[in-house]
Amino acid sequence: MTIIRDKTKSQNSNSQNFTQAVTANRLTDGYVVYLTDRDSWSERIADCQIVDDRSAADDLLQRATDQAADDLVVGPYLFKVATEGGRTIPIGQREILRTTGPSVGTDLNLA
Amino acid sequence: MYRYDEFDHAFVAERVEQFRGQVARRVAGELTEDEFKPLRLMNGLYLQLHAYMLRVAIPYGTLSAKQMRKLAHIARTYDRGYGHFTTRQNIQYNWPRLEDVPAILNELASVEMHAIQTSGNCIRNTTADPLAGVAADEIDDPRVYAEIIRQWSTLHPEFSFLPRKFKIAVTGSPNDRAVTRGHDIGLRMHRDLAGNPGFEVMVGGGQGRTPIMAKTIRNFLPVDHLLSYLEAVLRVYNQLGRRDNIYKARIKILVQSEGTDTFAQMVEAEWQAIKDNALDLPKEERDRIKAYFGPPGYDDLAGDCPELNLALDLSLAANPRFAAWVEANVQDHKQPGYAIATISLKPHGGIPGDASADQMDAVAALSEKFSFGEIRVSYKQNLILPDVPKLGLLALWRALDGLDLATANAGRISDIIACPGLDYCNLANARSIPIAQRISERFTDLAREKDIGEISLNISGCINACAHHHVANIGVLGVNKGGTEYYQVTLGGVADENARVGAIIGPAFDEWQIAGAVEDIVDVYLRQRQTNEKFIETYQRVGPQPFKEKLYGTDRARQAS
Structure with missing residues (x-):
C-alpha cells in the first residue's frame, strides 16, 4: 500500500483536501470497523462513508457516537483518508496498520 | 513452587465471576465504556489497535509445566495460536474476544494464575531475578x-x-x-x-x-x-x-x-x-x-562431575552448533552437575518474545523431562529451564533445535528486547518488531555474533519505553514525525547493578536506515575495542564521538555534539 504522509497539522483542518471517515473498535471483539453510509459498521475500509467538509464530518462523528452509545462500538473518531483510483486509503502509519493489521507475524488471518 | 491457599483460590474465583457479570452487563448495554474501562483494566484487559489484549501475570517469572500448557491452550483456543512474553514477566494475548475473557480467566484460575493488577494505577506484578534459586x-x-x-x-x-x-x-x-x-x-x-x-x-x-x-x-x-x-x-x-x-x-x-x-x-x-x-x-x-521454593530433588552429581564434564566436552567437540548454543545460552548452576539453559525466543528474523502454542506445549514437556517441570520467564523476553542436568543438555538442545527454539544468541546482538510497538499497541508511535527483525537478520552469522560478544539492544515503539531502551547498550526509540516513523538511537545504557541511562547519539534514522546504523555502531566498536573489551566498556572508554562520526560523518557529528 502507498503510504501517504500526513502533512497537515490538525485533523480538523479546513484545508481544501478535507476528506475524512469514522473508525472505531467493535465492542464484542475489539476489531477495527468503519462507519458506512447506512449507519452500520464494516470491517472493510472500502465500505466507509467519506465526507469532505467539516459540517458533514461533525454529523458523521455524531452518528458514530450515537452508535457507540448503543454499545456497538468503542471510541469512534474521525481520521483522514484519500481516494486513489477508486480505493480508499488511510493516511498515516497508524491508520494504515489499523486497516491492514500488524505488518509482522503469522497471525494475520483477519477476516 | 508456591501453591494457592484457600484465600487465594476463593478471591481469584470470586474475581472471575465478578468480571463475568461485568462483561455481561457491558455487552447488554447496562454499563457504558467509561464505566467498564476501569473494571476491565483491573483485570488486565486493554483495548489495543486491532483488538482486545489480555495481559496475564507470571509472578516472579516462574511457571510450572501445567501452567505453561494452560497458556498454550488459551492461545490455541481463544486467541490466534501464540502469546507474547513481555519485559515484566507477563504474557500478552493479542486477540481475545471480550465475551471469552471470563472463560480465559477461569482457565487461568484453574492453574493458579490471573490477570489482576496487570494494569491500572496499582502495584503491578512484582518481578524477580529469573535465575532465582x-x-x-x-x-x-x-x-x-x-x-x-x-x-x-x-x-x-x-x-x-x-x-x-x-x-x-x-x-x-x-x-x-x-x-x-x-x-x-x-x-x-x-x-x-x-x-x-x-x-x-x-x-x-x-x-x-x-x-x-x-x-x-x-x-x-x-x-x-x-x-x-x-x-x-x-x-x-x-x-x-x-x-x-x-x-x-x-x-x-x-x-x-x-x-x-x-x-x-x-x-x-x-x-x-x-x-x-x-x-x-x-x-x-x-x-x-x-x-x-525449596530446591527440587537434585541428584547428587558432585562426585560425577569430572566424568560429566568429560562427556559434555566430547559432545561439544563433536557438534559445533551445540557448542555455540552452550557457550551463549547455558550458565553455571549452583548445584554441581546441573546447568541453567536459556531458551531463546529471538530466532533471527522472528518476533522477540513470541511463542506459539505448540512451542509452549513443547517447552512444558521439555521442562518435565529435563528441569523438574519448572520454567522461568526473563525480562529479556526469553524462557529459561533452570535445573538441567549437564548430561541432558545435548538432548535438550536437539529437541529445542527442532522447535526453532535453539538460537544461540542469549545476551548477544540479536537477543533484542522489543515491545509490540505500533503493530499492536494503541500508545505506540512507531513499529518495533519489524525493526528488530531487520536488525537480527543482519547478524545471523553465529561466529560474528560471538565475536561481537555481550551487548544489549532494546527497541521501544514510544516514549513509554516498555522495551527498556534507555538502559540498553544500544537503545532504539520509535518516534513519529508527520505520520512517518523515525528511530532515535541512544548509546551507553546499562541495566545491571551499575544501571545508567544511555545518551542520544544524534538525529533519528528512518525505518530503512536504522538497521544499517546499528551495523555501523557495531563496526565502530569492533574497530575500537581492546582485548576482551565488551561493547559497553569500549563505549565508556572512547565516548560517543567515534560513533557519531561513523553515523553522521565528521561534519554532522560535530553539529550533533
Whole structure:
C-alpha cells in the first residue's frame, strides 16, 4: 500500500483536501470497523462513508457516537483518508496498520 | 513452587465471576465504556489497535509445566495460536474476544494464575531475578519476598488507586538481573556484617519520558521489616504523588521534586510510626513461604562431575552448533552437575518474545523431562529451564533445535528486547518488531555474533519505553514525525547493578536506515575495542564521538555534539 504522509497539522483542518471517515473498535471483539453510509459498521475500509467538509464530518462523528452509545462500538473518531483510483486509503502509519493489521507475524488471518 | 491457599483460590474465583457479570452487563448495554474501562483494566484487559489484549501475570517469572500448557491452550483456543512474553514477566494475548475473557480467566484460575493488577494505577506484578534459586551468587531466593509482596499488595485497599502504576522488582543477588534501579521500588539483597540478609531499598526509578535510575533511600533493611517499610514508601507516595498531571504522577517525579534525602526522611518517619506491627515478617512466616521454593530433588552429581564434564566436552567437540548454543545460552548452576539453559525466543528474523502454542506445549514437556517441570520467564523476553542436568543438555538442545527454539544468541546482538510497538499497541508511535527483525537478520552469522560478544539492544515503539531502551547498550526509540516513523538511537545504557541511562547519539534514522546504523555502531566498536573489551566498556572508554562520526560523518557529528 502507498503510504501517504500526513502533512497537515490538525485533523480538523479546513484545508481544501478535507476528506475524512469514522473508525472505531467493535465492542464484542475489539476489531477495527468503519462507519458506512447506512449507519452500520464494516470491517472493510472500502465500505466507509467519506465526507469532505467539516459540517458533514461533525454529523458523521455524531452518528458514530450515537452508535457507540448503543454499545456497538468503542471510541469512534474521525481520521483522514484519500481516494486513489477508486480505493480508499488511510493516511498515516497508524491508520494504515489499523486497516491492514500488524505488518509482522503469522497471525494475520483477519477476516 | 508456591501453591494457592484457600484465600487465594476463593478471591481469584470470586474475581472471575465478578468480571463475568461485568462483561455481561457491558455487552447488554447496562454499563457504558467509561464505566467498564476501569473494571476491565483491573483485570488486565486493554483495548489495543486491532483488538482486545489480555495481559496475564507470571509472578516472579516462574511457571510450572501445567501452567505453561494452560497458556498454550488459551492461545490455541481463544486467541490466534501464540502469546507474547513481555519485559515484566507477563504474557500478552493479542486477540481475545471480550465475551471469552471470563472463560480465559477461569482457565487461568484453574492453574493458579490471573490477570489482576496487570494494569491500572496499582502495584503491578512484582518481578524477580529469573535465575532465582539457582544462581551461584544468590544470598536468598527473591521469589520468597516477591510472593510475600504479591500477597500483601493484591487487592490492598489503600493502594488500589495510586497516583500512577507502581512496579517493584526484587533480586536476591548482588548482581542485578532484574533491572531493580529501573523500577518504582527496587530491592537488592545484601548481608549485614553479622551475615543477616536484608535489602537495599531503591526508590523512584523508571523509564518512560523521564528516565531516572532509582535512588537508594536505605542501605540495609532487615527482611522482617520488608512489608512495613514498603507500606511506608507507598503511603508517602499515595499522599503526595501528583494526581493532576499524568506525566508527573510517578514516584520518580516525587522523589526528584522532594529530593532523595527529604523523601527518605518522610518514609522513615512514616515507617517509625507503623513498624513492629502486624506487617512484621517473623522467621516462621518467611520459612513457611520459603518452603514452597525449596530446591527440587537434585541428584547428587558432585562426585560425577569430572566424568560429566568429560562427556559434555566430547559432545561439544563433536557438534559445533551445540557448542555455540552452550557457550551463549547455558550458565553455571549452583548445584554441581546441573546447568541453567536459556531458551531463546529471538530466532533471527522472528518476533522477540513470541511463542506459539505448540512451542509452549513443547517447552512444558521439555521442562518435565529435563528441569523438574519448572520454567522461568526473563525480562529479556526469553524462557529459561533452570535445573538441567549437564548430561541432558545435548538432548535438550536437539529437541529445542527442532522447535526453532535453539538460537544461540542469549545476551548477544540479536537477543533484542522489543515491545509490540505500533503493530499492536494503541500508545505506540512507531513499529518495533519489524525493526528488530531487520536488525537480527543482519547478524545471523553465529561466529560474528560471538565475536561481537555481550551487548544489549532494546527497541521501544514510544516514549513509554516498555522495551527498556534507555538502559540498553544500544537503545532504539520509535518516534513519529508527520505520520512517518523515525528511530532515535541512544548509546551507553546499562541495566545491571551499575544501571545508567544511555545518551542520544544524534538525529533519528528512518525505518530503512536504522538497521544499517546499528551495523555501523557495531563496526565502530569492533574497530575500537581492546582485548576482551565488551561493547559497553569500549563505549565508556572512547565516548560517543567515534560513533557519531561513523553515523553522521565528521561534519554532522560535530553539529550533533
